[in-house]
Amino acid sequence: MKHRALMLILDGVGDRPLSEFGGLTPLEAAYKPNLDRLATEGITGLMDPISAGIRVGTDVGHLALFGFNPLRVYWGRGPIEAEGVYFSLKEGDVSFRANFATVDSEGVIVSRRAGRIREGTAELAAALDGMRLSDGTLAFFKPATEHRAVLVLRGSRLSPLVTDSDPGPGGEGMKPLPIKSRITGAPAAERTAALASEFVKRAHEILVSHPVNIARKKNSLLPANYVLLRSAGVRKYVKPLTERFKIRGACVVAESTIIGIARMAGFDIMTSPRFTANLDTDVEGKMEMALAALKEYDLVVVHYKGTDIASHDGKSEEKKRFIEQVDKALGWLLNQTRNLKLYIAVTSDHSTPCGLREHSADPVPVILWGQDVLKDDVLTYGERSCAKGGLRRISANGFLLTLLDYLNVTHRFGS
Amino acid sequence: MKHRALMLILDGVGDRPLSEFGGLTPLEAAYKPNLDRLATEGITGLMDPISAGIRVGTDVGHLALFGFNPLRVYWGRGPIEAEGVYFSLKEGDVSFRANFATVDSEGVIVSRRAGRIREGTAELAAALDGMRLSDGTLAFFKPATEHRAVLVLRGSRLSPLVTDSDPGPGGEGMKPLPIKSRITGAPAAERTAALASEFVKRAHEILVSHPVNIARKKNSLLPANYVLLRSAGVRKYVKPLTERFKIRGACVVAESTIIGIARMAGFDIMTSPRFTANLDTDVEGKMEMALAALKEYDLVVVHYKGTDIASHDGKSEEKKRFIEQVDKALGWLLNQTRNLKLYIAVTSDHSTPCGLREHSADPVPVILWGQDVLKDDVLTYGERSCAKGGLRRISANGFLLTLLDYLNVTHRFGS
Numbered sequence: 001m002k003h004r005a006l007m008l009i010l011d012g013v014g015d016r017p018l019s020e021f022g023g024l025t026p027l028e029a030a031y032k033p034n035l036d037r038l039a040t041e042g043i044t045g046l047m048d049p050i051s052a053g054i055r056v057g058t059d060v061g062h063l064a065l066f067g068f069n070p071l072r073v074y075w076g077r078g079p080i081e082a083e084g085v086y087f088s089l090k091e092g093d094v095s096f097r098a099n100f101a102t103v104d105s106e107g108v109i110v111s112r113r114a115g116r117i118r119e120g121t122a123e124l125a126a127a128l129d130g131m132r133l134s135d136g137t138l139a140f141f142k143p144a145t146e147h148r149a150v151l152v153l154r155g156s157r158l159s160p161l162v163t164d165s166d167p168g169p170g171g172e173g174m175k176p177l178p179i180k181s182r183i184t185g186a187p188a189a190e191r192t193a194a195l196a197s198e199f200v201k202r203a204h205e206i207l208v209s210h211p212v213n214i215a216r217k218k219n220s221l222l223p224a225n226y227v228l229l230r231s232a233g234v235r236k237y238v239k240p241l242t243e244r245f246k247i248r249g250a251c252v253v254a255e256s257t258i259i260g261i262a263r264m265a266g267f268d269i270m271t272s273p274r275f276t277a278n279l280d281t282d283v284e285g286k287m288e289m290a291l292a293a294l295k296e297y298d299l300v301v302v303h304y305k306g307t308d309i310a311s312h313d314g315k316s317e318e319k320k321r322f323i324e325q326v327d328k329a330l331g332w333l334l335n336q337t338r339n340l341k342l343y344i345a346v347t348s349d350h351s352t353p354c355g356l357r358e359h360s361a362d363p364v365p366v367i368l369w370g371q372d373v374l375k376d377d378v379l380t381y382g383e384r385s386c387a388k389g390g391l392r393r394i395s396a397n398g399f400l401l402t403l404l405d406y407l408n409v410t411h412r413f414g415s
Numbered sequence: 416m417k418h419r420a421l422m423l424i425l426d427g428v429g430d431r432p433l434s435e436f437g438g439l440t441p442l443e444a445a446y447k448p449n450l451d452r453l454a455t456e457g458i459t460g461l462m463d464p465i466s467a468g469i470r471v472g473t474d475v476g477h478l479a480l481f482g483f484n485p486l487r488v489y490w491g492r493g494p495i496e497a498e499g500v501y502f503s504l505k506e507g508d509v510s511f512r513a514n515f516a517t518v519d520s521e522g523v524i525v526s527r528r529a530g531r532i533r534e535g536t537a538e539l540a541a542a543l544d545g546m547r548l549s550d551g552t553l554a555f556f557k558p559a560t561e562h563r564a565v566l567v568l569r570g571s572r573l574s575p576l577v578t579d580s581d582p583g584p585g586g587e588g589m590k591p592l593p594i595k596s597r598i599t600g601a602p603a604a605e606r607t608a609a610l611a612s613e614f615v616k617r618a619h620e621i622l623v624s625h626p627v628n629i630a631r632k633k634n635s636l637l638p639a640n641y642v643l644l645r646s647a648g649v650r651k652y653v654k655p656l657t658e659r660f661k662i663r664g665a666c667v668v669a670e671s672t673i674i675g676i677a678r679m680a681g682f683d684i685m686t687s688p689r690f691t692a693n694l695d696t697d698v699e700g701k702m703e704m705a706l707a708a709l710k711e712y713d714l715v716v717v718h719y720k721g722t723d724i725a726s727h728d729g730k731s732e733e734k735k736r737f738i739e740q741v742d743k744a745l746g747w748l749l750n751q752t753r754n755l756k757l758y759i760a761v762t763s764d765h766s767t768p769c770g771l772r773e774h775s776a777d778p779v780p781v782i783l784w785g786q787d788v789l790k791d792d793v794l795t796y797g798e799r800s801c802a803k804g805g806l807r808r809i810s811a812n813g814f815l816l817t818l819l820d821y822l823n824v825t826h827r828f829g830s
Contacts, residue, residue, distance in 0.1 A: 372431040372770060374440075374777070374798050390799060392808040394467040401468020405776035412774055413465065414472030414485065415492055415646070 003370075003407050004294050005343040006333075007301045007400075009065065010326065011058065012308030014351025014364040014383055018316050026307075026319040026354065027365070028382040032327035034334055035367070035381040038344060042369030044378040045391025047399045048361075049350050055361040058308070061349025062258055064396035066265035066301075067241035076233030077257070078160070082150045084260030085142045086269075089235050094158045094192055097231045098141070098149040099166060100124065100224035103176070103204070112171050113147040115222035120212035124224055125149055127210055128203050135191075139199050141227075144256055145277075151229060153195055159188035162196060164230035176200070176228060196229060203227045240266030241400075245409040247298040252289045254281060258303050267301065277305040279322055287329040291336050298407065311352035319354060343370035345403045346381065347396075366391065366399055370406060418785075419709050420758040420822050421748075422716045422815075424480065425741065426473065427723030429766025429779040429798055433731050441735040441769065442780070443797040447742035449749055450782070450796040453759055457784030459793040460806025462814045463776075464765050470776040473723070476764025477673055479811035481680035481716075482656035491648030492672070493575070497565045499675030500557045501684075504650050509573045509607055512646045513556070513564040514581060515539065515639035518591070518619070527586050528562040530637035535627035539639055540564055542625055543618050550606075554614050556642075559671055566644060568610055574603035577611060579645035591615070591643060611644060618642045655681030656815075660824040662713040667704045669696060673718050682716065694721040694737055702744040706751050713822060726767035734769060758785035760818045761796065762811075781806065781814055785821055 013027055021029035048054065049061040050070065059080055060070045078095035089095065100121060102111040125143035133139055137155030144150055161182040167174050179196045181189035204226055207213060213223035242249045243266055251262035252270045255277035259269050270289050274282035286302050293300040304326055310319035344367070351362035365386035376390035387393075394402070404410050428442055436444035463469065464476040465485065474495055475485045493510035504510065515536060517526040540558040548554055552570030559565055576597040582589050594611045596604035619641055622628060628638035657664045658681055666677035667685045670692035674684050685704050689697035701717050708715040719741055725734035759782070766777040780801035791805035802808075809817070819825050 372768070374431060374802075375438075376799060376802065388803075390802040391467075392461060392802065394808070398467030402776060403468075405468055405470055408771065408773075410468070410470045410776060412470045412472050414475030414478075414489065 002298070003341045003343060004297070005299045005345065005403055005407055006290060006294065007065070007299065007345045007347065007403065008330065009301060009303045010307045010323065010346070010348050011303065011305045012311045012350060012352030012359065013323065013348040014353070014362050015311065015319070016353040016355055016362065018354060020316055021320075025383050026316050027323060028384065030320045030323040030327070032323055032381065034327045034331040035346060036379065037334070038346060038367045038369040039381040039385065040379045041375060042344075042367045043373045043376050043391055044365065044367050044381070044386040044389030046363040046387050046389070046393040047347060047366045047396055048363045048393065049396045051395060052363070053361045055359055056350050057359065058349055059257055059261065061396065062261045065347065065349060065400055066261050067244070067397065067400055068238060068265070069397060073236050073238050075235045076160070077231040078150070078233035079235035080257055080260040080264070081144060081148075082142070082152050082260065083263045084256030085144050085150050086263070087140065087142050087150065087152060089152065090154065091237065092154070092156070092158060092234065094153045094160050094232055094234055096151040096196065096229040098151045099228040100147045100149060101226040101228045102222040102224065103226040107175050109167070109172050109174055109176060109226075111222050112166065112228060114224035117147050117222075117224045120216070121147070121149065121224065123212050124207060124210060127206050128227070131199060131202060133195050133198050135195070137195050147224070149227070151196070151199065151227070153192065155195070157188045158192045158195070159186060160192070160232040160234045161186060161189040162193040162232050165200060166228035166230040176226070179229065192232075200227055200229065235264070240264065242266030245404055247407070247409055248296065249299045249301070250293040250297040251301040251303065252286050252293065253301070253303040255303065255305050262301065268297070278309050279306040279318060281306060283325045284329045284332065287333045291333055294337065294340060294342070298409070308352050311354050312357055314354050314357045316354040341371065343368065343403060343406050345399070347399060363393060368403060368406070373406065417713070418756045418758060418822050419712070420714045420760065420818055421705060421709065422480070422714065422760040422762065422818065423745065424716060424718045425722045425738065425761070425763050426718065426720045427726045427765060427767030427774065428738070428763040429768070429777050430726065430734070431768040431770055431777065433769060435731055440798050441731050442738060443799065445735045445738040445742070447738055447796060449742045449746040450761060451794065452749070453761060453782045453784040454796040454800065455794045456790060457782045458788045458791050458806055459780065459782050459796070459801040459804030461778040461802050461804070461808040462762060462781045462811055463778045463808065464811045466810060467778070468776045470774055471765050472774065473764055474672055474676065476811065477676045480762065480764060480815060481676050482659070482812065482815055483653060483680070484812060488651050488653050490650050491575070492646040493565070493648035494650035495672055495675035495679070496559060497557070497567050497675065498678045499671030500559050500565050501678070502555065502557050502565060502567060504567065505569065506652065507569070507571070507573060507649065509568045509575050509647055509649055511566040511611065511644040513566045514643045515562045515564060516641040516643045517637040517639065518641040522590050524582070524587050524589055524591060524641075526637050527581065527643060529639035532562050532637070532639045535631070536562070536564065536639065538627050539622060539625055542621050543642070546614060546617060548610050548613050550610070552610050562639070564642070566611075566614065566642070568607065570610070572603045573607045573610070574601060575607070575647040575649045576601060576604040577608045577647050580615060581643035581645040591641070594644065615642055615644065650679070655679065657681030660819055662819075662822070662824050663711065664714045664716070665708040665712040666716040666718065667701050667708065668716070668718040670718065670720050677716065683712070692720040693724050694733060696721060698740045699744045699747065702748045706748055709752065709755060709757070713824070723767050726769050727772055729769050729772045731769040756786065758783065758818060758821050760814070762814060778808060783818060783821070788821065
């Protein structure tokens, strides 16, 4: 029977000592017998997403965990979000993250998120999707979660080196910024900026009179009459992880960014409306789906976002409770997989200390568990216990490759 | 008195827990008081040949231990094997690994190793050596161990980007593959492929009627009537380690691959017919020769292959016993070197778990021993004990440089 691997990602799990836990971290304070069992029976260590002291975003942390080297191939959020809404990018496509927004009759931004619109965005996006721009460039516009959407420009000689129109947090009361080339004397970037501007202008004309917006105005809701753009990027082709190592990969996930990255890495996506990228996700449901996937796939990634969400809100108690919930679901899975030849990797994309309410560069604790790993004498899963582990301190790429090496799918460099 | 250093390489020593040793590794299970003494008195750690999760071949592991950066200058096996038979390569030489093989009258491979021919290969090789090819390119053909040999093409505008004619394991019953350029529109590679093909054709004509083969046929042995080629490469010039650090280096070794790499690194080779790249080598003899070399050289490398051989065969008990044999010989050397100012580095090129019977990416345990090292509190030499060592986890290049730094021969970067 072939070995299988499960990678459990607890987004933003790493933390710092908190007075409410008597100087322990949420992870150290949590009751988590199953994670502790894996730590006891496995080999542990610290993992830097990139290297010591480098603070990363969710995208970069996950790119590294999925085998990309973000120092070489970071293409920004636009393409990731496009793949995250299951749009399959072609070479040369320029992708933007987009927000439905509200502007007044003067063109001043009233709400950067159109009052956090949730309903009707599919119809609004459909009204913009497939727009043919003046030079023949095609604009795809796909809805994402809530007020979010994705714009993809497909044409010839396009460049991602253009500025954002979204002024960012605090942008209400300002006009959208003009989209410009980021470098002087770059015709492709200038053309792309002009095309994106044309799209925004025509989108505004269409959205203003769209029935969804007319209905919203009647109901005293802010109309989603404008599209703000940011994070233009072009995806470079990098051989997906699944192809590089000839494995079948599945990712159990709700968050569109992770969906995008997992898709780029060649993973099949397994999701459900009960899965949210939040604390209210169906924690057990994800483990159930992961178990089912382990029958078909060599490597199954399960992603939990709740730990990061709680951290950004500074809610240490909720973070601790979420860890306990995941631990319980993990216990169920461990019972169900007794007869599987299974490796389990426990990791995270980065630390998010509750006190900081922001990602930090602290390394994250990791576990590698399985029959023939060089079990160390660490007994619990935690930031400080794992610092004594046998893996010592490795990078996310190194940790992933170590897991794949145990699966015996890595290639030998040299002969 | 100047400090000297001994580097002891136990090829493939790293392993994983084995049930036959109650969950210990062969190294952990072995009785090895002298290695343990070095661990107790020295500083220990884990070493990745390249970096975490990268599985390497013997060549890459040793290139790193001899100070090359294989990520930048991996030239493949052809040039290494050429240097391994004491052929001094010139710039632009294209080297191939060669096998004496047997083909039938239809040109179909009967044996990829000419029935593992052992006798007469020197005469056969001499009959091919120095062949002048049609455009004036010179072909050198040198015998190596058993059925192995090396072809070196010396001419102008040659390229190593050509394919193998050796179909590899399972090639019996097939015809040799045509040697072709690996890239289209590359005249140098096309010329080289044509020249190698010409050599193979003319070699076949010469070998078929060679007295050695006529005698073999009479004795019902497979004639060595064909030359299979693979692993073409060109050595890039990299300043040898001994020159970079102005040290005298010697390597006590039997395996031709290691001989090639040590020669490239500027080391003098010390060997003996009693040394084999196997379990039956003269373990004590190597230590005796190393001791003699320590009188003349700053850095003496002793290479033992037995640990790797036993691992590839899954023979954990033999691996353990071989470690014990080396340990005993080391004890003798430690007694003899009491009055020397000596550093000892114990290391390996990669791990080869007996259960896997193949190299793995697991880091290898290392020791650095000598009068002024920052002795840690590790008491035994093993995969897990050394994981707690003061060197933590470093690369092979880093470990070598650390040893050279104790010898005080490294250069200061910056002022």
